[in-house]
Amino acid sequence: MAVTAVAALLAALGGALWLAARRFVGPSVQRLHRGGDSGLMHGKTVLITGANSGLGRATAAELLRLGARVIMGCRDRTRAEEAAGQLRREICQAGGPELGPDSGGAGELVVKELDLASLRSVRSFCQEVLQEEPRLDVLINNAGIFQCPYMKTEDGFEMQFGVNHLGHFLLTNLLLGLLKSSAPSRIVVVTSKLYKYGDINFEDLNSEQNYNKSFCYSRSKLANILFTRELARRLEGTNVTVNVLHPGMVRTNLGRHIHIPLLVKPLFNLVSWAFFKSPLEGAQTSIYLASSPEVEGVSGKYFGDCKEEELLPKAMDESVAGKLWDVSEVMVGILK
Numbered sequence: 001m002a003v004t005a006v007a008a009l010l011a012a013l014g015g016a017l018w019l020a021a022r023r024f025v026g027p028s029v030q031r032l033h034r035g036g037d038s039g040l041m042h043g044k045t046v047l048i049t050g051a052n053s054g055l056g057r058a059t060a061a062e063l064l065r066l067g068a069r070v071i072m073g074c075r076d077r078t079r080a081e082e083a084a085g086q087l088r089r090e091i092c093q094a095g096g097p098e099l100g101p102d103s104g105g106a107g108e109l110v111v112k113e114l115d116l117a118s119l120r121s122v123r124s125f126c127q128e129v130l131q132e133e134p135r136l137d138v139l140i141n142n143a144g145i146f147q148c149p150y151m152k153t154e155d156g157f158e159m160q161f162g163v164n165h166l167g168h169f170l171l172t173n174l175l176l177g178l179l180k181s182s183a184p185s186r187i188v189v190v191t192s193k194l195y196k197y198g199d200i201n202f203e204d205l206n207s208e209q210n211y212n213k214s215f216c217y218s219r220s221k222l223a224n225i226l227f228t229r230e231l232a233r234r235l236e237g238t239n240v241t242v243n244v245l246h247p248g249m250v251r252t253n254l255g256r257h258i259h260i261p262l263l264v265k266p267l268f269n270l271v272s273w274a275f276f277k278s279p280l281e282g283a284q285t286s287i288y289l290a291s292s293p294e295v296e297g298v299s300g301k302y303f304g305d306c307k308e309e310e311l312l313p314k315a316m317d318e319s320v321a322g323k324l325w326d327v328s329e330v331m332v333g334i335l336k
């Protein structure tokens, strides 16, 4: 009896130690290349959707530190102003008196309202950006919603397809003129490895016949990749590039719709603490694609951990990508 209890205790201890060791010598930590480079993004304007939380917030913090003017496109002004205030304070503390918004070291933060679940909101957001911003150097389509219960957007689209794909589709199209006139400029799209489990079922894009929340998330993330590849083709010769990335598994608020039983929660927290990336680690590829000279001129590619990766054939299907583009134009009402 006592022997098994001691053995179990030792095993648990060993496991926890192993997890901790993994956490601190794991490969994800080494991927952080911070420091130096401040001023790399000076004079550049970057727009990030969903910049108040998780990966978007970490991406905003770093690009701000590199000197960019960062526009946070967020659906909730209160949450966004709160995040912006925190980011400004962090920058001031990290940089001391010689950094900060007034010195020309760190950049500038601007909050604007953008609800990707409303085409009306996307349109008025873009109108404001086009009126107020003389240039746009980087657009980061980052906002996302994950495995929510069945819901529809203001315009009647299934929520995950509507926010993750269609809202960003309209946003990007409306800002394309400004991106072209600011060239060389970049578009960065955040997808997920889970795209593998999706398909573009053109006969039921709003999932009215049957709703599977995992399938719909995967479908929206496959759409992000097909969109990137079709757009890269359309942008050839313009000096506007577009690339797509997966961040890996990251501790963010993305799982808000997933209910984990109370008893399992501590175990889940331990596992996510050991195996998931921090938001700043997860944001490295977004930051890289938005700012690194290494990817100047590179377009239509899929990245993970700041390196190009291979896609499954279904994500490279040009005819599906072309058809999705046409159908999306009709759905958001920009058919010329």
Ligand SMILES: NC(=O)c1ccc[n+]([C@@H]2O[C@H](COP(=O)([O-])OP(=O)(O)OC[C@H]3O[C@@H](n4cnc5c(N)ncnc54)[C@H](OP(=O)(O)O)[C@@H]3O)[C@@H](O)[C@H]2O)c1
Binding pocket: 049, 050, 051, 052, 053, 054, 055, 056, 073, 074, 075, 076, 079, 114, 115, 116, 117, 118, 142, 143, 144, 145, 146, 163, 190, 191, 192, 193, 246, 247, 248, 249, 250, 251, 252, 253, 254, 255
């Ligand atoms: N975390 C991961 O492990 C992981 C893995 C693969 C891919 N990703 C992708 O990474 C991206 C960022 O997610 P995250 O992990 O950072 O999650 P997060 O912390 O939940 O952040 C998502 C952001 O998207 C915003 N958003 C949601 N619906 C919106 C809408 N209708 N209009 C405007 N903004 C909206 C959220 O705003 P509110 O705060 O107001 O809700 C939030 O700012 C997503 O595209 C996700 O698919 C994440």
Ligand SMILES: *[C@@H]1O[C@H](CO)[C@@H](O)[C@H](O)[C@H]1NC(C)=O
Binding pocket: 197, 198, 212, 213, 214, 215, 218
């Ligand atoms: C829902 O979709 C996922 C991913 O496509 C699939 O693995 C799963 O079997 C589906 N669930 C049901 C109940 O059909």
Ligand SMILES: *[C@@H]1O[C@H](CO)[C@@H](O)[C@H](O)[C@H]1NC(C)=O
Binding pocket: 183, 237, 238, 239
């Ligand atoms: C793209 O950039 C190259 C090199 O800077 C320049 O020569 C070319 O004119 C640019 N093309 C367009 C369409 O802006």
